[in-house]
Amino acid sequence: MSTSASRPVAPGPRFLAAEQRFCGADGPAGESYPQAQRDVRTQSYGRHREYSQLAGEDLMTTTTTTEVSGRTVALGRAAQQLDLKRGEFELAVQLGHVRTTREDLSARPRVPQEEIERIRSAEGFPEALRERVRVVGTAEASQLLDVPAHRFTRLARGGHFTPVKCYLNRYRAVVWLYLAEEVTDLALRYPELLTDRQLPKETLVRLGAGEDRRPRNWRGRRAAMLLRQTEDPWERAAGIAAALDPAHLSEVVTDPYERAYLSRLRPEAIRVGPDSPAAREVIERLQLAQDLDEVLWYRMDLAQHLSIARSTRPAPRPEKERPAFAAVGAARPVHVPAPTSPPGQVEGKQSEPTGRPLGPVGVERVQPRAGRGRLRRGLARLRRPRAAARSATTTP
Template sequence: MSGNTITQSATSSLSRAARELELKRGEFDLALHLGCVRTVPDEGGGGRRVTHAEIDRVRSDDGFPEALRERVKAVGTTEGAALMGVTAARFTRFARLGLVVPVKFYLNRYRAVVWLYLAEELRQFAADKQNVPLLSGRTPEGLRDQLEAGLDLRPRNWRGRHMGFLLRQTEDAWARAAVVASLLDPVQVAEIVRDPYERAYLNRFRPERASRGAPDSPAAHLVSRIMTAEDPDEISWLRADLGQALAEARELRPAPRPTPKASLSVATSSVAAPLVTPPPVVPRPGPTAREDRITMEESERPRRLLGWLRRRNA
C-alpha cells in the first residue's frame, strides 16, 4: 500500500484488508476483535470496512507483520499450558475459574468445544509475581470447592468478551440493544420487549451468529447454548442492560410501525376523483305495485263474467 496516493476516506473490504496486512482470516478477525485494526461503517450499507489510512498505520508499526501476528496468536490448552509452564489439567482449572479468558472457540470433528486463548495474555499471566502460588502450589481450598461444584466460567467469560467487541463496532442505540438481546433467550427478550414491532426492529440489528452446521443439528444447538446466557446472575445483569439500552433507543427514535388503515382511508378519500353523472334510476315495481295490479284484475273478472252471461241469454 505504501507509495500509493490515497485519501483518508478511501476504504478496503475486510478480505482485501486482511491480504494487505498479511494476516490469515482468523488472525484478521481477532485483530478486529482486539482493536488492533480499526474499522468504519460502510457508507453503502455493506457492513464494516478498513480505511487505507488505517492499513498504512498498521503497516508502519515496528516489527510488522510478525509483531502483529504475535499479538493475535491464539493457542489451545496444550500449547497454552506449555507457555505458562504448567500441566494441561492445571491450565484447564485456571480457565474454568476464569483466571484466563478464552478469545474464541470452535467445535472439533467430535463436536467437542475447543477453547482458544491469546498467547500474549497467557505470558502476561505467567509473568505476574502474584500468580506464582497458583502456577506451582496447591489450588486454594475455596477455588477447589468451586471446581468440585462444577464451576466453568469459560462460556460466560467468552460471551462477555464477545459482547464487548460487538458493542465497540456500533454507535447506533438500537444496534447496541440488539447486541445485548442476542445473548438472551428469546423468552427473556419477549418479557422485556413486549412490543412486537420493537422486537422485530431489534431483530433487524441482531448480530449474525457463526454458522456451525445445519440449524437443527446437534452442533448448532451446542453453539447456541454457548452463545446464550444461562447463569441466573448473568441473565439478571443482561436483562437490566437490555432495559436500559432499550430506553436509550426509544429516546433516539421509535421503532417503525405499519401505517394505520384509517390514515390510508383518509389519504385515499382526499384525492379528487373525476365527476361522473350517474345514470337515471328507473323504479322497479315493488311488491305493493304487483299486489295492486292483481287486485284490479280480480275485481274486473266478475264484471266480464256477468257481461258474457247477459249476452248469452239475450
C-alpha cells in the first residue's frame, strides 16, 4: 500500500532541452521522434506488453465511432447478459474483451447484440470470462504464487507486476489490485523471481533508492487502456493529456482553444472508495506523472497525438471573437463640428441646394416653470404663525 504520491516535477527549459536531445532539432514532430519515443519508453517501462504496444505497435480500439447498424444494448443490460458485475464489466471493456460502439463523440457507448452473442457462444462462458477479469490484492496474489506477502510487495514495487486497478481504504491508503491471470502467467515465464534467494540487481537498486514503480506502471497501463477505447484522435490526445499537470500541458499545448477542447474530452476520473476532498486529492496526484523521464514521455506522446489530431480536424473555436475595448470605444458616435459656411454653399463657390430648401432654424427659448415661487411664499406664510406662537409661549 502507498499513502500518497510525490509532487510532480515542475516544467521548465530542461524539458525543452530534453525533447530536443531525444527528438532532434526538429522537435517532437521531427523524423527522429518515433525512434526516440521507443527509446524513452523502453528505458521507462521495460518489458511489459502494454508499453511495448504504446511504443509503436498498433492498438486495436474496442470502441468504434461509426453509424450503428443492428441492435445494440446499454452497458448495464450487456453486463447482465454476460453475467458480470459492474466492475468486472468495466474492466472487460477496458481490457478489450468486450467491444462497444457509439454513433458520435457525445453519445454513450453501447454493446452490439452480435458481440454479446459471440462472447456467450465462446467455450467456457461465463467462468472463462470471469477468470480473465478477476483481480487480486497482495495477500491473494502471494497465495497464488506460494510466496510470502513481503516478497510479492517487493517485486511489485520493483516493477515486475503492473496494477490494473486501485482504491483507497478507510485510512486513505492506496490499495493496488492485479490481474490474477497476469500474476500466474509471469510466475510461469520467470520462475526465478520466486525461487531465487536474492532479487535481481536492478530491482534491488530501485528498492534501495526508495522507488515504487506501481503508480508509474498503473498510469502507463491506464493510458494504454484509454487509447484502446477510442479511435478519435482528439480523444486519444485527451487520454494522454490527463497524465500531465496544467503547467506542463500549457507548455505542450499553447493554444487555449485546444486546451479547452482536450479538457472537455478528458476521461472521467476513476472511482475509488469514499468520496471526499482528501480522497479526490490523493487520486488526482496519483494520476499525474511524477518523474522527469516519465513527464518527458507523456509530453512527447502528447505532441505526436496532437499533430495527428490537428491534421484530422481543428479544435472548435467561437465563430465571432468578442470585440476589444478599443473597438467598442471607436464605435461610439463622434461629435461633428458646425460648418463654417451656410448649408449648400462652399467657400469660394456657389452651389444650388438639392432637395427641399432649408428654412431658418428656430431656437426655442426654455421658460422657467411657473408656480414654484408662489409655493415657496405660501409655505413661508404658514410657518410664520407657528413660529410666533412658539415665541409667545417661551416668553416669561
